[in-house]
Amino acid sequence: MKYLYALFLLLIFSIFSCRQPDNCSHGEKAKFTFGLSYCNPIIELENGDHPEVQNMKDFDIEPTLGKEVLIKYHPLEAAGSYCQMGLVVELDCVVER
Numbered sequence: 001m002k003y004l005y006a007l008f009l010l011l012i013f014s015i016f017s018c019r020q021p022d023n024c025s026h027g028e029k030a031k032f033t034f035g036l037s038y039c040n041p042i043i044e045l046e047n048g049d050h051p052e053v054q055n056m057k058d059f060d061i062e063p064t065l066g067k068e069v070l071i072k073y074h075p076l077e078a079a080g081s082y083c084q085m086g087l088v089v090e091l092d093c094v095v096e097r
Helices: 002-017
Strands: 028-033 042-045 068-075 088-096
Touching: none
Parallel strands: none
Antiparallel strands: 028 042, 028 068, 068 088
8 A cells, every 4th residue: 555655646746747837937028020911920029130930820829919928939940031031930938928
């Protein structure tokens, strides 16, 4: 019986220890802007850059004009930009501010 109890505690501990913290809580401030109608969503970073977001459909946030968000992203070196605005990025996380 002790072994079953220990196994149960180990299982519970392992389940709760795998939760990921909110990775965007210290993300970069940005807001949505838009380019041409055929463009992927464009974000405006605080430094003035305007990367094009490749994977916005992976998130439950509607990219409306001027909406402020916190993001973490990484550049996609091999991806081409529809809008020719600059860097194409893939978001790792995004939350509304």
